[in-house]
Amino acid sequence: MMYREVRESIVDVLRFLEVKGLNYGRAGNVSVRIPEANHVVITPSGFLKSALKPEDLIVIDLNGGLIEGSGKPSVETPMHLTIYRRFSKINAVIHAHAPYTTVLAVVREPIPPLIEEMVLRVGGDVKVTKYAPLGTQELAEEVVKALEGRSAAIIANHGVVAVGKNLQEATEVLELVEKIAQIYIHAKLLGKIETLPQNVVEYLKTLYIKTQNTT
Numbered sequence: 001m002m003y004r005e006v007r008e009s010i011v012d013v014l015r016f017l018e019v020k021g022l023n024y025g026r027a028g029n030v031s032v033r034i035p036e037a038n039h040v041v042i043t044p045s046g047f048l049k050s051a052l053k054p055e056d057l058i059v060i061d062l063n064g065g066l067i068e069g070s071g072k073p074s075v076e077t078p079m080h081l082t083i084y085r086r087f088s089k090i091n092a093v094i095h096a097h098a099p100y101t102t103v104l105a106v107v108r109e110p111i112p113p114l115i116e117e118m119v120l121r122v123g124g125d126v127k128v129t130k131y132a133p134l135g136t137q138e139l140a141e142e143v144v145k146a147l148e149g150r151s152a153a154i155i156a157n158h159g160v161v162a163v164g165k166n167l168q169e170a171t172e173v174l175e176l177v178e179k180i181a182q183i184y185i186h187a188k189l190l191g192k193i194e195t196l197p198q199n200v201v202e203y204l205k206t207l208y209i210k211t212q213n214t215t
């Protein structure tokens with residue numbers, strides 16, 4: 001079986017997401033790119049994600065061609081592959097239906113730069129895509145547009161996508177965005193929101209870009 005360690009790390013992340021309430025049931029999908037082979041290890045469609053075993057994962061190439069596995073790759077495979085083709089340094093993609101971020105997806109509200117950690121690790125504000133039906137190439141294109149210059153995007157009426165140079169980074173981004181969505185919703189309930197000063201956002205963004213360029 002190819003890429004056993006990568007498969008195990010994906011299965012671990014799926015359990016982590018379920019335990020932390022960041023994803024549930026059959027929702028969500030995770031993939032990791034193997035840059036030296038131009039292969040992608042991705043979750044299959046239609047399983048309880050936290051019950052997946054390493055051998056259930058599917059290996060495809062960057063055009064979606066099957067390399068190894070017997071199931072059907074995730075319905076969001078076009079989104080994963082479009083992200084990898086567009087962003088050469090991204091090697092992990094997580095899509096989840098995290099509840100607070102999905103609240104913002106439903107009201108189609110982007111998250112402004114609220115806390116410093118958000119700019120340092122996500123790259124600034126988090127945008128909401130234009131609506132596109134699940135699993136379509138149109139959705140994939142909208143996600144890539146919303147991800148430009150940042151590590152996460154809210155998918156309209158759907159959920160969230162987080163990316164990283166590796167799976168650990170993408171997982172941390174996903175968890176952080178959900179925390180920030182929670183903070184944002186609660187802060188809005190209390191009244192007026194003060195975002196970070198623009199010069200601070202610009203400075204922190206330069207630090208974010210540096211981390212993105214280290215390999």
Ligand SMILES: [Zn+2]
Nearest residue numbers: 027028158159
């Ligand atoms: Zn979804």
